[in-house]
Amino acid sequence: MSYLPKSPWLIHYDASSCNGCDIEVLACLTPLYDVERFGVLNIGNPKHADIFVITGSVNEQNKPVIQNLYNQMAEPKVVVAIGACATSGGIFRECYNVQGGIDKVIPVDVYVPGCAARPESIIDGVVKALGVLEEKHKNMTKVAK
Amino acid sequence: MSGINATIAVILYIVLAPVVGGLISGVDRKISARMQGRYGPPILQPFYDVFKLMAKQNIVVNKHQKFYVLCFLVFIIITGAIFFAGGDLLLAIFALTLGSVFLIIAAYSTYSPYAYIGAEREMLQIMAYEPMVILTVVGMYMVTKSFSVFDIAMFDQPLIYSLPGIFLGFVFILTIKFRKSPFDISMSHHAHQEIVRGVVTEFSGKELAMVEVAHWYENVFLLGIVCLFFASNPVIAIVLAALTYFLEIFIDNNNSRLKWQSALGSAWIVALVLGVGNIAFLALR
């Protein structure tokens, strides 16, 4: 077992969301939910992060930003798409500039539904992501051997 | 100190300082969380973080950066080794500064604008705390007539009686050295980031782990200097060092970050009033 699931650091990026899901992501850090008790830190630097948490849908302007952030993260890394917008485009789906969910540009590992997603389900999604992270780490060391 | 004792002290320091430093940092995070009404991470969390960073891919922007970060770690360890072997205090302080300079060079070698800003702020921090550090050493010399840590520690009367101003000034700049608010301008340990992550923005994986471990070594060394002020009674020295650290956590949680101008200005005013004042008093006595 590695120490990855004990110390997941996240980077949170707000694609074109209505800010509803972002408030809920930040609510996870407040004393009521306190995700730091699981070692989760909102690190704000892609090079230090293990989990990429995205809210909102992809549009033409933020597409390169999302790809750039994803490419800068060190392996192993997982992506969690939070809210209806990030998973499918949500209510912005029909907009002329919106391409759809996050999986249109980068591979997404965990989808968290809801509009807005509740803090409980966001934490649940991050915990699911930890399993994926561990799996990816195993594959990484296998390849290295 | 005799050769064999000094060797044992150095080996103990190299082995135990990261354990103690990591535990201090874990307790620090727990107490900070409790002060904010949160439950907080486990005490061993800093160790989990470092072990995790070891398992991560290492993204290197410039191949020299690895060497500089390694030098940073090595010189911080040398600083503590000189100190705990009872060596020259002045030499230890210079080794510490050299270590910090390597961290700055490492940040500059990455060509990242974020790391540049972090490096510049780190230099401002060095400018802010260095006068007070030197005055601390000078004050200790004036009282004990020796730069040797062993002689200072063996001095028959606690230094705090003759150096109260210097002690307060040193506690003030400890806030800068521990990277605590309101002076965490180049890099912070909290969820709030300063211009991405300051000096360490471009370090990932093993390098970041090395910076973290160096920080643990450094904290143990700095708390060692705090102990030196009360050296005639080891129990009281350790209790007061723990209280000093608690005070730093308290300050950290009750202040927002200052601008660098205020950080530099206040540190120099403190050095001038408390540091130079105390030394002038000693000289005129």
Ligand code: SF4
């Ligand atoms: S899923 Fe709902 S709450 Fe979340 S960003 Fe989209 S519209 Fe806003």
